[in-house]
Amino acid sequence: MKIALLGNPNTGKSSVFNLLTGMRQKVGNFPGVTVEKKTGVFYDGNQSVEIIDFPGTYSLNPRSLDEEEVSKVLKDENNTDYPDLILAVIDSSRIENNLFLFTQLYDLGLPMVLVLNMWDLAKKQGVNIDLDKLQKSFPDVTIITTNARVGIGKDRIIEAIRTPKKRNNTRFIKKEENPEENTPNFERKIVELRKKRIQELTSSFVKKEKTQKTSRLDLLFVHPLWGYLFFLMVLMVIFQFIFSFASYPMNWIESSFLSLSEFTANTFPSGIINDLISQGIVPGIGGVFIFIPQIALLFFFIAILEETGYLSRVVFIMDRIMRPLGLNGKSIVPLISSLACAIPGVMSTRTISNWKERLITILIAPLMSCSARIPVYTLLIALVIPEGYVMGFINVQGLVLFGLYLLGIIGALLTAFVLKLLIKNKSKGFLLLELPNLKAPVWRNVGFTVLEKIKIFVFDAGKIILAISIVLWFMASYGPRDKIEKSSQSLMQSEHYQKAAPEDQQSLKSSVMLEHSYIGYLGKFIEPAIEPLGYDWKMGISLITSFAAREVFVGSLSTIYAVHDEREEKQQLRETMKKEKREDGTLTYTFASGISLMVFYVFAMQCMSTVAVVKRETQSWKWPIIQMAFMGVMAYAFALLTFLILS
Amino acid sequence: MDVRLSDCKIGEEIEISKIEDGAIATKLIEMGLTEKLITQIVLVAPLGDPIAIDINGFILSIRKSEAYHVIVKKIKP
Numbered sequence: 001m002k003i004a005l006l007g008n009p010n011t012g013k014s015s016v017f018n019l020l021t022g023m024r025q026k027v028g029n030f031p032g033v034t035v036e037k038k039t040g041v042f043y044d045g046n047q048s049v050e051i052i053d054f055p056g057t058y059s060l061n062p063r064s065l066d067e068e069e070v071s072k073v074l075k076d077e078n079n080t081d082y083p084d085l086i087l088a089v090i091d092s093s094r095i096e097n098n099l100f101l102f103t104q105l106y107d108l109g110l111p112m113v114l115v116l117n118m119w120d121l122a123k124k125q126g127v128n129i130d131l132d133k134l135q136k137s138f139p140d141v142t143i144i145t146t147n148a149r150v151g152i153g154k155d156r157i158i159e160a161i162r163t164p165k166k167r168n169n170t171r172f173i174k175k176e177e178n179p180e181e182n183t184p185n186f187e188r189k190i191v192e193l194r195k196k197r198i199q200e201l202t203s204s205f206v207k208k209e210k211t212q213k214t215s216r217l218d219l220l221f222v223h224p225l226w227g228y229l230f231f232l233m234v235l236m237v238i239f240q241f242i243f244s245f246a247s248y249p250m251n252w253i254e255s256s257f258l259s260l261s262e263f264t265a266n267t268f269p270s271g272i273i274n275d276l277i278s279q280g281i282v283p284g285i286g287g288v289f290i291f292i293p294q295i296a297l298l299f300f301f302i303a304i305l306e307e308t309g310y311l312s313r314v315v316f317i318m319d320r321i322m323r324p325l326g327l328n329g330k331s332i333v334p335l336i337s338s339l340a341c342a343i344p345g346v347m348s349t350r351t352i353s354n355w356k357e358r359l360i361t362i363l364i365a366p367l368m369s370c371s372a373r374i375p376v377y378t379l380l381i382a383l384v385i386p387e388g389y390v391m392g393f394i395n396v397q398g399l400v401l402f403g404l405y406l407l408g409i410i411g412a413l414l415t416a417f418v419l420k421l422l423i424k425n426k427s428k429g430f431l432l433l434e435l436p437n438l439k440a441p442v443w444r445n446v447g448f449t450v451l452e453k454i455k456i457f458v459f460d461a462g463k464i465i466l467a468i469s470i471v472l473w474f475m476a477s478y479g480p481r482d483k484i485e486k487s488s489q490s491l492m493q494s495e496h497y498q499k500a501a502p503e504d505q506q507s508l509k510s511s512v513m514l515e516h517s518y519i520g521y522l523g524k525f526i527e528p529a530i531e532p533l534g535y536d537w538k539m540g541i542s543l544i545t546s547f548a549a550r551e552v553f554v555g556s557l558s559t560i561y562a563v564h565d566e567r568e569e570k571q572q573l574r575e576t577m578k579k580e581k582r583e584d585g586t587l588t589y590t591f592a593s594g595i596s597l598m599v600f601y602v603f604a605m606q607c608m609s610t611v612a613v614v615k616r617e618t619q620s621w622k623w624p625i626i627q628m629a630f631m632g633v634m635a636y637a638f639a640l641l642t643f644l645i646l647s
Numbered sequence: 648m649d650v651r652l653s654d655c656k657i658g659e660e661i662e663i664s665k666i667e668d669g670a671i672a673t674k675l676i677e678m679g680l681t682e683k684l685i686t687q688i689v690l691v692a693p694l695g696d697p698i699a700i701d702i703n704g705f706i707l708s709i710r711k712s713e714a715y716h717v718i719v720k721k722i723k724p
Contacts, residue, residue, distance in 0.1 A: 058677055061677070094704055097679045097702065097705045100679075185668065187673055188668070188672060188673045191676050192681070195677075195679075195681050214701075222690050222691070228693070316692050319692065319696075430709075430710060431709060432671070432675075432708075432713070433697075434705065435699055435706040
């Protein structure tokens, strides 16, 4: 049996879903569209029941991509997701409003169970519903009451699903009552008729004792001063947690994957398969897993903000500020998330219903400086920015770091503005946003959200990340055979090599190998292109390898400069880089080329994981390619400009 | 006296008299902004936009450009 779970947003629909299915749920997409499809299974005795959690919607007249999908499935009997029964969830305290969708569903003629959720809350708020009268109006629908937030009502739902009432071709609005199609405003007239009928009906069985007052917290949350300050505080807390707590599991994941590569390298017979596994696949999978702690923590906090209803207050106060840039109030969460990591940032754009606003948000998110840029920034700053203070107390190096972040943010906002003018808009942007009651989060729902996001990332984006790492590994380990042999022979004969200590010999060898690999040749090939920016082919190699992830930049430079001492790696690398000279005898890393390189990293899309996620979220290669192109052009142009001005 | 919802102040008791035809008129009605509804603006975002109105306990936030198309009568100032 197939059941469709339907209801307005904020009715506790996902609580009902989680209550029924527990861990037996999976997330996918409806065929051909980006709309998320959550399915779950539960057992009634021996019978397994499939339940589809449709996106929350206010009406079957679609307004967003999500709602379009809902009405498409429900109006097509041959659709694979067409249900045998509709489970409609209603927030009892807002029954009049919620009945709109319910009566639309009722008129589809499918067997139905109506769940009056938040029953206790409604009573507490003074909303009294006469169940008998409601039942009389919809005699062929099973009506039950639940409080899914606290886990009450599961048995009643299962019981009702087991023996659904037969429908007797009854309709709330009879077909002949509808105004004639294609007359002016006919859609509006239908809606008005339905609304009017619902009002007449509810006035007979709903009694409201008192009216609510705006909560005091709300007055704080939307206050012109305190509202923004509170939001800033929430952000600072979240970032503190992400930066301080995510690093432990990340280090742990990194070192376990390192040991795993070493283990496979040493255990299995050496050869190309061994290299592929120990240097390509294992580090590739490690590169996927390393992001899980940050994704999990970020979505943990976002889920809490969403569950409590605070997030919609943030959208409320940010909307006016974001609008001139072609963004939506809802863009604020993805953009801030991207300061930690663009991957969860891009994934969290789902809440933006307007496609253009969502697309612009996705396209500019990677311009926010993420945490993977920090190792690159700190290495280069230490290299070319002298220590010292401005005005006696501002650390110059810290100021440069702040400047880089600011550059990213300004770049992102200006890009948004340009994209707004370039991208064609199908529908006018609007904001119809419900501000749900503030309430404590349901931890079970928070947990399920976090699990779901991790699954999406690992299985969808993970595949692409793994594939690209294998390609990069191959290109860095192999090259034209005769050239590698010739160069390593000439290295071994050199006096310089023979005098070196054994461990130095190993590093020198890897350095020569990398220089003569396919990536090495690629680095030399692009040298003419990056020379105007002040870079040489060694930096070229690092730029290419760091496409896997920005932090790889540091590791690649270490290999090229034959730095081997792991503990002292960073310091040793810095010393080597400081002395590094060009063929004409001038220093390679000058103030100008260093700053130019930093500017390049601010704008360049040096992250295959983000590319993979953007591909997944936009369901095509078109947008990630456009994004890589414009970010690349920006990186090149601004780095060139920087170098020309400074040198 | 008929005024536009976008010109109303927070806390004024108002009655909706008409929603002008437009792209989202139907959406507004679906969300509960029906004629004769007695309501008030309960929250205003900084910079005066968007605003939030109370529809029988359902708090709906809309932009001023949308509120412009909602014609209301002031009941009590």
